[in-house]
Amino acid sequence: LKAMDDMRxxxxxxxxxxxxxxxxxxxxxSFIGELSASMLRDKDKKPVAxxxxxxxxxxxxxxxxxxxxxxxxxxxAYYINDLQGIIIDGNLQAExxxxxxxxxFIGKNLLEVLNLNNGDKTKALKAxxxxxxxxxxxxxxxxxxRRDGSKIVVEISTHPVTIGTESVVLGIARDIxxxxxxxxxxxxxxxxxxDQVKERTEKLNKALxxxxxxxxxxxxxxxxxxxxxxVTDINHHIIMMNSLAEDWLGIRFSEVYDQxxxxxxxxTALKELVKLALSEPSRSSCADIKIENENQILEAKAKVIQxxxxxxxxxxxxxxxxxx
Numbered sequence: 001l002k003a004m005d006d007m008r009x010x011x012x013x014x015x016x017x018x019x020x021x022x023x024x025x026x027x028x029x030s031f032i033g034e035l036s037a038s039m040l041r042d043k044d045k046k047p048v049a050x051x052x053x054x055x056x057x058x059x060x061x062x063x064x065x066x067x068x069x070x071x072x073x074x075x076x077a078y079y080i081n082d083l084q085g086i087i088i089d090g091n092l093q094a095e096x097x098x099x100x101x102x103x104x105f106i107g108k109n110l111l112e113v114l115n116l117n118n119g120d121k122t123k124a125l126k127a128x129x130x131x132x133x134x135x136x137x138x139x140x141x142x143x144x145x146r147r148d149g150s151k152i153v154v155e156i157s158t159h160p161v162t163i164g165t166e167s168v169v170l171g172i173a174r175d176i177x178x179x180x181x182x183x184x185x186x187x188x189x190x191x192x193x194x195d196q197v198k199e200r201t202e203k204l205n206k207a208l209x210x211x212x213x214x215x216x217x218x219x220x221x222x223x224x225x226x227x228x229x230x231v232t233d234i235n236h237h238i239i240m241m242n243s244l245a246e247d248w249l250g251i252r253f254s255e256v257y258d259q260x261x262x263x264x265x266x267x268t269a270l271k272e273l274v275k276l277a278l279s280e281p282s283r284s285s286c287a288d289i290k291i292e293n294e295n296q297i298l299e300a301k302a303k304v305i306q307x308x309x310x311x312x313x314x315x316x317x318x319x320x321x322x323x324x
Contacts, residue, residue, distance in 0.1 A: 015039065023054065031058045077173040080163075083132050085110045088168060097154065097173055099146045110171075115145045131160050131169045141176070152177045194286075197301045197318055200225065204316060209308055228298070228319030231305070232274055234312055236261045245319055248291065248298055267291075270300055270317070277302035277315045288322070297323045 015038040023033045033054045040049040071078055077097040079090040087110055090102045098105055098113060105113045110128075111121055120142045127137040136159045144154050156173045228245035232238055237260055241253040249265065256264035261271050269287045277285040281304040289298040299322040305313045 020057070031056050032061050033057060077171075077175075079110075079171045079173070081110050081169050081171065083128075083167060083169065085128050087113060094173070097144070097146075097152075097175060099148045099150075114142065115147075116142055117145075127156075127158055128169070131158055134160050136160065153180050193299070193320070194301070197303065200227075200318070201303050201305075201316055205305060208305065208313070230274075230317040230319070231314060232261060232317070233314040234278065236274060236278075236315075238264055239314065248296065248319055248321070250291075273300055273302045274315050274317055277304055277317075278312065281312065289319070295323070296321065 015036070017036045019035050021033055021035055022030050024030050034057045035055075036053045038051045039047050040051060042048050072091045074091055074093060077091065077093040079094045080088045082088060087106050087108055089106065090098075095102055100113075111124055114124070116124060123140060124142065127140065130137055136157070138157050139155050140157075142154050142156055144152050146152065152175050154173050155176045156171060158169050158171045161168060161170050225242070226244075228248050229240075229242045230238065230245050231240035237258050238253070238256050239258070241256075246253055249267070249270075251264060261274055265271050267289050270289050273285050273287045276283070285302040287300050289300050290296070291298065298319045300317060300319050302315050302317045305316050307313055
């Protein structure tokens, strides 16, 4: 019936182009074909015959279907908009991100659908202008206020593409709200640890400068703190170590006293950290040290020890078990 209607259209219009049909072969198998038809006319312009061109597009249709499945089931939100920002299509993750069915946001402006604050709207407009010039935008963060009242942080990349003869923009959006929260918590915890190291280093420096018997005082302090502590001189010789550091590193202070860290320590990262602290005293030195046999991870921080005249005396290295 569809073919008959198309033939009537050919009679009326003179031709039809690229119309899809399912054709049946003589062996009973079917294929998807693309048909174009033109009308042949005699000198009196009366129709006398059809010219039919049929192209087998079965594989192309399969390929298009595979692409559609990849688009639809992608783990990130995928959407397509025109160069004016009007949404043309979106996948399942786009629906989840926006909290609305695609039928309700297709045809609407992207800025209206995402509901951004003024600062992010300006950034999105600049990104759209950049897309019009044929340039991509990589991983820009936006705060999106959703229809259900929730607020999320989204990382969006946009890329100009051509579909057929039409220039459009492919957007890829990822909800990074939880990742941002985790990063903030890690930053806060790192700041707390750094403050503790700074406080303890200051106390140790004061104890070193005020004590008449520095070695005895240091030994007392090292045994009382809850972190592993190592003190090395400016030539990287080990001059003090508490019992926690001995246990975690699997060495005895009595055996490595006055030895260089290159000879005493097996952990390359620990040796490099101590050297870095002395060569770049203004830089905060920190590294994770993996103890292979114990499946243990130690967070090591190294800081230069100075006397009252700011002369370098050595390096204080603190170890904390951060395995959990």
